[in-house]
Amino acid sequence: MAKHFTPNDLAFFVSRELSRSRIKEKKPSEPILRELFNTLFYTSLQTEEGQFIKVTVTLLDHQSIDPLEEGMDRHDNWKFFPFEPAIEFSIKNLIKLSKAADPWSSSLSVYYDEHNKLFIYGMIDQTVHYQSFLNYEREEKPLHPGIIQTMINGIGILNVMLDYHPIATLNQHSLVKLYPNVFEHxxxxxxxxxxxxxxxxxxxxxxxxxxxxxxxxxxxxxxxxxxxxxxxxxxxxxxxxxxxxxxxxxxxxxxxxxxxxxxxxxxxxxxxxxxxxxxxxxxxxxxxxxxxxxxxxxxxxxxxxxxxxxxxxxxxxxxxxxxxxxxxxxxxxxxxxxxxxxxxxxxxxxxxxxxxxxxxxxxxxxxxxxxxxxxxxxxxxxxxxxxxxxxxxxxxxxxxxxxxxxxxxxxxxxxxxxxxxxxENIKVYQFLTSNKMPKFIFRKRF
CATH class of the missing domain: 3.40.1700.10 (DNA integrity scanning protein, DisA, N-terminal domain)
Structure with a gap:
């Protein structure tokens, strides 16, 4: 009998992958990832004004943004704009904000406080360049914010990315870890x-x-x-x-x-x-x-x-x-x-x-x-x-x-x-292997 995977399984896998990664930022715990993915998963099952929800969430420590990072001075680079005050990370708020956060143009910036409670701290603009690169409509790779990015791409479908590297996809009840590169091999x-x-x-x-x-x-x-x-x-x-x-x-x-x-x-x-x-x-x-x-x-x-x-x-x-x-x-x-x-x-x-x-x-x-x-x-x-x-x-x-x-x-x-x-689940986006992940993982993924 085929196993049905849940957002908790996605959290377990992503947590394990991040623990092996070389990211500089503080790595989120598995309970935080469980809350993140469960909230997004159940948000994806809702509608707003008869439309299915599509939104992108970036796990970003907004207090550690370095304005001197190479490339940050470019006019077309992403910037973080805070909400005042921060907004509770909930299904209700995600549904409402999704109307204002088209995944092609912006992303919701989410992080946790000292009590490990998630909040929507603001919005990130200029994500059109990230999406354009993934969709082969831009040749130059733009800077990418945050630790991981999670996209709601359909009912019960969550895509988790590290930079331009796909970590995993929860497709309703299946967990996709491999993306066959049929166009190259x-x-x-x-x-x-x-x-x-x-x-x-x-x-x-x-x-x-x-x-x-x-x-x-x-x-x-x-x-x-x-x-x-x-x-x-x-x-x-x-x-x-x-x-x-x-x-x-x-x-x-x-x-x-x-x-x-x-x-x-x-x-x-x-x-x-x-x-x-x-x-x-x-x-x-x-x-x-x-x-x-x-x-x-x-x-x-x-x-x-x-x-x-x-x-x-x-x-x-x-x-x-x-x-x-x-x-x-x-x-x-x-x-x-x-x-x-x-x-x-x-x-x-x-x-x-x-x-x-x-x-x-x-x-x-x-x-x-x-x-x-x-x-x-x-x-x-x-x-x-x-x-x-x-x-x-x-x-x-x-x-x-x-x-x-x-x-x-x-x-x-x-x-x-x-x-x-x-x-199934063939590689169609312009994914790139991340230097934050061990090399042997690259070979497994692609």
Missing amino acids: GPVSAFIQRKTAYSHQALEKKFNSSLSPNETEIFNDIIFEYVIQSICRILLKIKSYNHGGALLITGDFEADLSTKYKLQYDRVESAIMNILTAVTNKDLLADEVAKMSKKKGLMTTELYATCEDNKQAGIDSHNELIGAIRFVSSLSCVDGLVLLSPHLQIKGFGTVITEKKLPEHVWVSKSSRPSQKSSRIDAAHFGTRHQSMFAYCLKHPDSLGFVVSQDGEIRAIQSVNGKVMMW
Whole structure:
């Protein structure tokens, strides 16, 4: 019989992880964490004006904030703003304050007093940069406040983070400690890398210039990374809609599929190519500037203008990709899956899988690489959206599916050596290993 985990189990695990960490701040006791997580868990079960609660809480010793910390003088850095007086940490107060504390823009600052009683001492602003980094919409890593951050991401769903490192997730009655990095290792990664690689001739045609084999390899590596980022960003956006959805990446857009809205949309692919062009031109222009500096010559007006134009082209291309990703994500709001090519060209949405034959079992892997430790589950145990993806991947091994449940859980599905494999709680955020955690824990987590 499967064990049902509680906020107390989350507190025990997080307390154990923090005890092994190298954080400088005073480490909260397990009873304090129990109060923190239990209050947040039961808050997540409530509604306010018919809306589910979403809020982020940062465990921050506000009295120990060092204004001289490196980077704290930046205009876009976070700041703590106190409540006067402090507010009791309770379900009622969290529900009310959640309306004013959008997780994308702010976080509630919580800490305990000398009697180990939790209070909401204030608010932290500028968290939009933290969220943007996690969601691949910002390249530079901003400073991050506090000891740990806990996010209510759905009914009974708590995510606990240390900086950009995920410690654990309580997903209703399950405790998630592992986040398979299927995009970096294993058959999912291999499938995407193989399918997104352009031939040498195709890349030369796209860029209208001759390329060496080494340059072709580098270009394909960059494209692969942007495709992975784009898939992650689309899945995260679908997750934010709280209604579920599915993506199917395949090369056959007709067999065993019924598409209600056929649409040819290739702007994700073209945006990635535009970014690659801007990056390449940036390197070429940097070489030109370096040559002129060696000669101690002044930069010509033409070269300066070209540099500025290319800089703007890079910004425009990144903005184009943001817009394209949001466009694609919104297609999932219609019943049915979104149909894509490996280069993320949209072929249609509102697509229904007509194949009905299910595999006898589905193998669930906790690692990005399937192993003998994979567990076997009856395919009929899952809902219609999952079952149809199982049936399609079984019949079409050269395909890859992603399913986002209404509760926000994201699963990857693929046929591997005749077995339909599924990976749960896959890594989609831009998580980073924290230097505050022992290295062997990194390997376990990711």
